[in-house]
Amino acid sequence: MKKLPLIMMGLLIFSLVPYVESASVGKASIDQVMLSLGESVTFGDYKIQFADIDQAWTQALIKVYAKDGSLVTSKVLPTGYSLSVPDNDNPLFYVRLAWILRSNQKILISLESELELVEGDVQINKNDAYNLPYKFNDVVIPAIKVKVTNTYENKANVRIVLPYETITATIFEGDHYAVPYKLTSDFQYFPYLYLYLKNATTSYAVFDVYLPKYPTTVFQLGEGGAGGTTPSAPGAEPTxxxxxxxxxxxxxxxxxxxxxxxxxxxxxxxxxxxxxxxxxxxxxxxxxxxxxxxxxxxxxxxxxxxxxxxxxxxxxxxxxxxxxxxxxxAPIVRDPKIEVSVSTSSTELLLNDELLVFINVENSGRGRADNVNVVASIPTGFELGSEIGTWSLDTLNPFTEMPVLVYLLKPTQVGKYELGPVVVKYYDERGIEREVDSGNPLSITVYAIPKLSVTGEAFNGTWGTYVHTQEKT
Structure with a gap:
């Protein structure tokens, strides 16, 4: 077995920098590519080779070659570190050394590429489709079509047609859907297509469309070994x-x-x-x-x-x-902690005024809440003017809150009334239905509009500089 020369170890001191994620929407990756010493994997126009290892099996030399066989870049990597390809200034993708398996003399690598915006503010009308471009970043990409089958005020139903299958999904406004691309029977590029729903109406939806910066789907394991595969029989190695x-x-x-x-x-x-x-x-x-x-x-x-x-x-x-x-x-089951509060623009108002009601729903627990529904009643003596907000949510994740719900009430008669409580129903991670409310109702007072008049009266029948009254209100 080859050993790393001393000059290579010196190179490590200057060039070893851990991969730092950018502030983008994320990255796509091909995970758990297993290579033996000397084996390689082809990814697009590049061949990534496990070229050498140090004597202690703590650091591996990764070499990357171009199509013509010329060396593009190389680096000595310990576990968890990455090599930028083709260079650090404008990397198309990264080779990350996920783990070194000393006992069976193999390594696990991941190929990772940042997601980049293909096209922003893509408006797709209901029953229309959007076709991804033929090329992105000078790489030919597979034919993929996104069809909007239905739209609502806050979500859209889509059908994603890939060369080998069709996927259907529902995407809510302000959320995304990630689509993997199958490379072989064992490997996929995930997420390959990333759809972010910016806006939805009853007639169209507006998306931001992302692909990996290096969107190639050319992926092939090298010959002459078990590179890229996992041992067929259960073993004692953490692979x-x-x-x-x-x-x-x-x-x-x-x-x-x-x-x-x-x-x-x-x-x-x-x-x-x-x-x-x-x-x-x-x-x-x-x-x-x-x-x-x-x-x-x-x-x-x-x-x-x-x-x-x-x-x-x-x-x-x-x-x-x-x-x-x-x-x-075993999955870790966590409990959500749903808290709901109600506030109003005023607690006292006249009969011709309007009352704004604000509802805040927050999950301050570690568990996820599903099928969240908010129920608020209209008190006696009021009628509904208008409402703003989404009163149901598929998922309320830990440490997040729903957008503030706002609705308008108009009083119909004078008196004292009670507003609330607001009830929130949801399912916890065990699938058990739960219910929580906002607590004691708020007291609201509605007054009639007074009619005032003022009269003046001269006393003793004479007019002067002042008008005197005879103790009259």
């Missing part, structure tokens, strides 16, 4: 991505590896996040820290934990966990 989601401080992820159960606990969240691995009897096996953008391979169990990102404000981390094939991970 399968079994968890790719968030965890909160204090949570445990239950992992069953071929009948042996473990619990991975997240202790603290930060640039260095702290974890503890427990056995089935809750005995701690190992406590360890993972730096953002890197991974940690456990010797106590065939597990790899990668810390992708973290949010200190919500005490949560974005993780990838790798384990042997056949591993089962």
């Amino acid at each position: 399968e991505l079994v968890y790719n989601d968030i965890m909160y401080e204090g949570e445990n992820l239950i992992i069953d590896i071929n009948g042996t159960e473990y619990a991975l606990g997240l202790n603290t969240v930060g640039y260095y996040s702290s974890f503890t691995l427990f056995d089935k009897d809750n005995n701690p096996l190992k406590s360890f820290e993972v730096k953002k953008g890197t991974g940690y391979e456990l010797s106590e169990a065939p597990l790899v934990v990668e810390l992708i990102n973290y949010e200190s404000e919500y005490k949560r981390a974005y993780l990838r966990v790798y384990a042997p094939r056949g591993t089962e991970v």
Whole structure:
């Protein structure tokens, strides 16, 4: 086996920079490409090769070649670091070293490309279609069509026609839909097409359309080995991505590896996040820290934990966990915390005035709420003037709130009335229907419009500089 020369290690000191995500809408990736030493994978006009490894199997040399065989770029990478292709100034995509599997002498890489705007403010009328351009960034892309089958005030139904299948979806205003592109039976480019719904009416919808900056669908594994495939028989190597989601401080992820159960606990969240691995009897096996953008391979169990990102404000981390094939991970079920409040423009008004009512609905819990519906009654003595806002929502994610709901009431008679409570019905992550209200009703008073008159009267029948009254109101 080749060893890295000393000059290469010196090069590492100057060129090793972790990949930093941009402020774009995200990136598309082809994950879990497995290569043995010397093997390569073709991606568009480039060939990516696992060229060399150091003696300790902690850093790999990645080389990228052009179609004519010339070397485009190369870099020595430890786990979690990326190589920009063709260069750092204007990268089309990145080669990220996801993990080094020392025991079977392979590496896992991901090919990642930032999503870029193809066309903004694309208006598609109901029953019309939009065809993606023939080329994007000088790369020929497959024929993909987006047809709008129905539109509403806040959402649109779309049919996405790919060369090999048709996908239907409903996209809500202010949300997106991500479409993968199947490259082989084992690999996909995800998300390849990214549709963001900016505006929806009953007759048309307006989208921003995104594709990867390098939108090629040419993908082929090198010959002469098991590159790009996963071992067919279950083994003890952590090669399968079994968890790719968030965890909160204090949570445990239950992992069953071929009948042996473990619990991975997240202790603290930060640039260095702290974890503890427990056995089935809750005995701690190992406590360890993972730096953002890197991974940690456990010797106590065939597990790899990668810390992708973290949010200190919500005490949560974005993780990838790798384990042997056949591993089962129990989903973490979290509870939403729905809070609803009501306020008004006034609590006292005249009969010919109008009353504005504001409703705020927020999920301050860690769990997701589905099929959220807001119900507000019209009190006696009032009639509905108008309403603004969406009174139902498919999903209310943790630490988010619905747009403020506003409606107008007009009083029809004088008196004292009670407004509310407002009721919110939803389903938690277990599928159980829940209900919460805004609490005590608000007291509203409606007054009649007074009619006032003033009269003056001269006393003693004489007029002077002043007018005197005889104790009359």
